[in-house]
Every structure is written in structure tokens, then in C-alpha cells.
Amino acid sequence: MSRPAHVVVVGGGITGLAAAHRLTRVSSRDVQVTLLEAGERFGGVIRTRQFAGRRFDCGPEAMLAAIPHGPRLCHELGLAGELVAPANDQPFLWTRGSLRRLPPRLLAGVPDGTRAVLATRILSPLGLARAGVDLLAPSRPLTTDVSIGSLVRRRLGREAHEQLIEPLLGGIHAGECDALSVRAIAPQLAAALARGHGLVRGLRAAARETPAPVGPTFLALEDGLESLIVALVEHLATRVELRAGCALESLAVTPGGAFALALASGETLQADHVLLAVPAPAASRLLAGIAPPAAAELGEIDYASVATIALAYPPDALRRPLTGSGFLVPRSEHRTVTACTWSSAKWAHLGGDPVLVRASVGHSADERSPALADDELVRIVHDELAGAMDIRGEPLEARVSRFERSLPQYAVGHLERLGRIEAALAEAPGVHLAGAAYRGVGIGACIRDGESAALAIAAALDPAAGSAQATSTRQASG
Numbered sequence: 001m002s003r004p005a006h007v008v009v010v011g012g013g014i015t016g017l018a019a020a021h022r023l024t025r026v027s028s029r030d031v032q033v034t035l036l037e038a039g040e041r042f043g044g045v046i047r048t049r050q051f052a053g054r055r056f057d058c059g060p061e062a063m064l065a066a067i068p069h070g071p072r073l074c075h076e077l078g079l080a081g082e083l084v085a086p087a088n089d090q091p092f093l094w095t096r097g098s099l100r101r102l103p104p105r106l107l108a109g110v111p112d113g114t115r116a117v118l119a120t121r122i123l124s125p126l127g128l129a130r131a132g133v134d135l136l137a138p139s140r141p142l143t144t145d146v147s148i149g150s151l152v153r154r155r156l157g158r159e160a161h162e163q164l165i166e167p168l169l170g171g172i173h174a175g176e177c178d179a180l181s182v183r184a185i186a187p188q189l190a191a192a193l194a195r196g197h198g199l200v201r202g203l204r205a206a207a208r209e210t211p212a213p214v215g216p217t218f219l220a221l222e223d224g225l226e227s228l229i230v231a232l233v234e235h236l237a238t239r240v241e242l243r244a245g246c247a248l249e250s251l252a253v254t255p256g257g258a259f260a261l262a263l264a265s266g267e268t269l270q271a272d273h274v275l276l277a278v279p280a281p282a283a284s285r286l287l288a289g290i291a292p293p294a295a296a297e298l299g300e301i302d303y304a305s306v307a308t309i310a311l312a313y314p315p316d317a318l319r320r321p322l323t324g325s326g327f328l329v330p331r332s333e334h335r336t337v338t339a340c341t342w343s344s345a346k347w348a349h350l351g352g353d354p355v356l357v358r359a360s361v362g363h364s365a366d367e368r369s370p371a372l373a374d375d376e377l378v379r380i381v382h383d384e385l386a387g388a389m390d391i392r393g394e395p396l397e398a399r400v401s402r403f404e405r406s407l408p409q410y411a412v413g414h415l416e417r418l419g420r421i422e423a424a425l426a427e428a429p430g431v432h433l434a435g436a437a438y439r440g441v442g443i444g445a446c447i448r449d450g451e452s453a454a455l456a457i458a459a460a461l462d463p464a465a466g467s468a469q470a471t472s473t474r475q476a477s478g
């Protein structure tokens with residue numbers, strides 16, 4: 001009898017945990033799985049903490065419902081009853097001294113009509129007229145990847161870019177739209193242009209062809225997203241060797257073609273397959289010895305640092321009722337806060353007294369703010385929120401959470417870079433990559449990426465069973 005294959009998953013964030021979970025479900029032959037996590041806890045950037053008497057997400061707070069992998073994993077782990085939709089999902093923009101409602105029906109950040117934008121008064125008449133040029137000028141397919149900023153400014157003008165696209169698309173990635181790739185982040189924009197009738201008409205036509213999604217856009221977990229991590233760890237505990245506080249230091253290929261993994265503790269493990277579910281800089285270091293071209297490409301993926309500041313206020317401190325989910329701040333306003341979630345209004349389970357809000361600071365061109373001392377950060381953020389939201393009085397409680405170099409920047413040419421990485425890894429069969437650095441930063445995209453790496457490993461270990469599983473899993477995700 002052959003020995004069981006050994007798969008080592010490196011990184012215990014949502015990607016690594018989802019991959020290990022899928023591996024245990026799809027592997028038909030005896031497979032031993034070990035998961036190594038450098039930190040003392042699992043979950044990576046997913047952090048739920050006790051704050052002002054409630055379970056509060058300091059990192060990610062919700063997953064996109066449209067990517068089925070997140071909700072499906074919650075169902076598999078018995079968490080379906082804990083999934084909650086926002087009680088209020090109307091976002092605002094803090095611009096030119098006021099909070100203004102963002103237009104409804106935004107298609108990749110672009111409003112679907114003039115009337116919707118007029119009503120919000122986010123664009124000046126001149127800015128709106130400039131955006132309207134898009135309706136008159138025919139468009140051509142992109143022949144090469146370009147930045148979101150250059151495409152949107154060319155079609156809709158500077159103001160629409162600064163007031164709508166940069167806060168929405170740049171905000172999600174904590175990046176600069178002038179550096180971020182259209183093809184990797186907003187392929188809908190490229191597809192809309194390719195229809196030949198401009199951005200807005202192309203997006204509208206695509207929306208007409210796609211059935212409108214039913215149900216909420218986002219889903220959270222009532223006890224916080226870390227309950228998904230806890231459930232995964234509980235589920236894996238009897239099936240996988242889970243090792244926290246156990247960093248992988250280096251990776252080498254043995255003369256027999258297996259992998260030798262040197263741990264920070266001095267121990268060495270042998271593995272047949274290694275899945276690196278770690279941020280790109282860590283993957284780059286680990287691959288330097290066995291796949292130098294892939295390591296060099298991974299080293300080029302930049303990251304932005306961010307911090308979140310949770311604040312609790314007595315209800316009577318807020319003069320303006322929280323009638324939405326929060327607000328975004330255009331970069332052109334030169335504020336420290338980039339976005340603020342009105343947590344108590346957005347999520348019913350966070351409602352009540354005191355009122356909770358959560359601000360974000362930091363992006364790829366602002367490394368300074370997330371590095372400020374806690375008390376200074378809280379003071380600056382409170383002052384800005386007081387101005388935007390008409391708050392009188394001080395916060396009762398505040399909590400700063402830092403996420404250093406946590407959000408990968410999909411620069412122009414990102415997909416081509418992924419192609420080169422994949423080609424280089426073909427020279428090191430048995431090494432796999434998954435996570436936020438590659439095919440989507442959101443939790444759903446990370447789960448999908450981890451699961452698809454697990455399917456690839458299962459298929460390599462047992463080609464017949466692997467391809468059957470891949471087909472049934474694809475059918476299940478619809």
C-alpha cells in the first residue's frame with residue numbers, strides 16, 4: 001500500500017482554511033493535510049472583537065452575496081441561520097461640506113442615468129455635462145490593459161472619476177484608480193466599451209441582459225465574521241493537523257521530487273503538494289529558492305496598509321439621524337478618513353445604545369495615517385466624523401485596529417503577471433498559490449480561490465476523482 005499523500009497548506013486566513021476544508025471533502029484517496037499558521041490565531045485579517053458590549057468586526061465586516069462560495073461555506077458549516085443582510089444599505093458621499101446620497105443602480109461605480117445623478121447633486125452641472133459626452137462618443141474595445149482612472153476620466157471626465165469611481169472602486173482596494181487595472185478589477189467597464197456605444201450605454205445593455213440579482217448585496221454573520229473561522233477550525237480539528245504559531249521559513253525540493261519545509265521552530269516537514277495561501281511578499285520569499293521567476297513577479301505585487309477605528313457614542317451625541325449605511329470620502333477632499341460605516345444603522349444586531357460607527361483610514365498613497373499613534377488617530381477621526389455627521393460630545397469608547405500591508409494592489413497588467421507566475425510555477429509542479437493577491441480581494445473570492453486550489457490538488461493526486469469532483473462542485477455553485 002502506498003503512503004498517504006501529504007498536503008501542506010501554508011497560511012491560516014480564510015483562503016487557507018477554506019482550501020483545507022475543501023481538500024478534506026473532495027480527496028478520494030488517503031490524504032494527510034497539515035495547515036501552518038505563523039500567528040497565534042487563525043483567521044488572518046478577519047478579526048471580531050468585543051467592543052462596547054457587542055461582537056464587532058474590526059476587519060472585514062461582510063461578504064458579497066453574489067459570489068456563492070461564501071454563503072455556501074456558511075451553510076456547510078451550519079451557520080446559515082446566522083447570516084444577516086444589512087438593515088440599511090444606502091451609502092452617502094461626504095463631499096463639498098455635505099453628506100450626499102450616492103445614486104441608486106450604480107453599475108461598477110457608474111450611475112445608469114443622468115436623472116439619478118442630478119437628484120444627488122454629487123456632480124456639478126459642468127461635471128454632469130462632461131460625463132454626458134460618453135453618450136455621444138462611440139467606443140472601441142481596449143487593446144491593452146489600462147488604469148481605471150485613465151479609462152473613466154477619458155469617457156466621463158475628471159469630476160465623475162473623483163466623486164464616484166475613485167471612492168467606490170479605489171476605496172474597496174485602498175488603492176489609486178490611476179494605478180489599478182481595469183481588466184483585473186472592473187472587467188465590466190472593458191466589456192461595456194467593447195459594445196461600441198460608450199461606457200454608460202454598454203453598462204446599461206449588459207445590465208438588461210443579466211437578470212437582476214434577488215436578495216441582499218452583502219451578508220454578514222450575526223456574531224461576527226470570525227464565527228466562520230471558529231466553525232472552520234472546529235470542523236477541521238479532527239481532519240487536519242492545525243498548527244498555529246508555526247511559520248514556514250523556507251521551501252526546498254528534495255532529490256526525490258517532494259518538498260522539504262523548514263519551520264521557524266527548526267523542524268522540517270516533507271510534503272507532496274504545498275499550497276501557499278499567504279500574502280504575495282511571503283510567497284515571494286518562500287519561492288525564491290525553487291521558482292525564482294515566480295518569486296520575482298510575486299515580489300512586484302504591492303500592498304496598502306489600512307486601519308479601522310471603531311467609535312461608540314451616546315445616542316444623543318448624534319444630532320443627525322443615521323439614515324444610511326455610512327459614507328465614502330473622495331480623495332480630493334484631502335481628509336484622513338476614507339470611509340465610515342454607520343454600523344448601528346447598517347446592521348440590526350449592532351443597533352442600540354451606544355451607537356457604533358467605524359471609520360477606515362489609509363490607502364496606497366497615504367501610508368502615514370494608519371501609522372499614527374492610537375490617541376492621535378482617534379482624535380483626528382473623531383474631529384472629521386463630528387464635522388461630517390454633526391456629532392456633539394466625545395466617544396465613550398474607541399478601538400484602533402491596524403492592518404499593515406494587508407490589501408493587494410492589482411496594478412495595470414495584473415492578469416498578465418498572473419499568467420507569467422502560473423507559467424513559472426509549471427516548472428515547480430506541486431506548488432500552488434491562492435489568496436487575496438490573485439483573483440479578487442473579497443472574502444468570497446478568497447474562498448473560491450482556496451477551493452479551486454484544493455480541487456487542483458485533489459485532481460493531481462487522483463485525476464479521475466479530481467475531475468469528477470470539480471464537475472460536481474462547479475454544478476453545485478451554479
Ligand SMILES: Cc1cc2nc3c(=O)[nH]c(=O)nc-3n(C[C@H](O)[C@H](O)[C@H](O)COP(=O)(O)OP(=O)(O)OC[C@H]3O[C@@H](n4cnc5c(N)ncnc54)[C@H](O)[C@@H]3O)c2cc1C
Pocket residue numbers: 010011012013014015016036037038039042043044045046058059060061062063064246247248249277278279282306308403406407434435436437441442443444446
Ligand atoms: C481592513 C480590511 C477590511 C476588509 N473588508 C472586507 C469586507 O468587508 N468584505 C470582504 O469581502 N473583504 C474585505 N476585506 C478583504 C478580505 O478580508 C481579505 O482579502 C481576505 O480575508 C484575505 O484572506 P487571506 O486568507 O487570503 O489572507 P490573510 O487573511 O492575510 O491570511 C494569510 C495568513 O497567512 C499567514 N502567514 C503569512 N506568512 C506565513 C508563513 N511564512 N507561514 C505560515 N503562515 C503565514 C498570516 O499570518 C495570515 O494569517 C478587507 C480587508 C481588510 C484588511
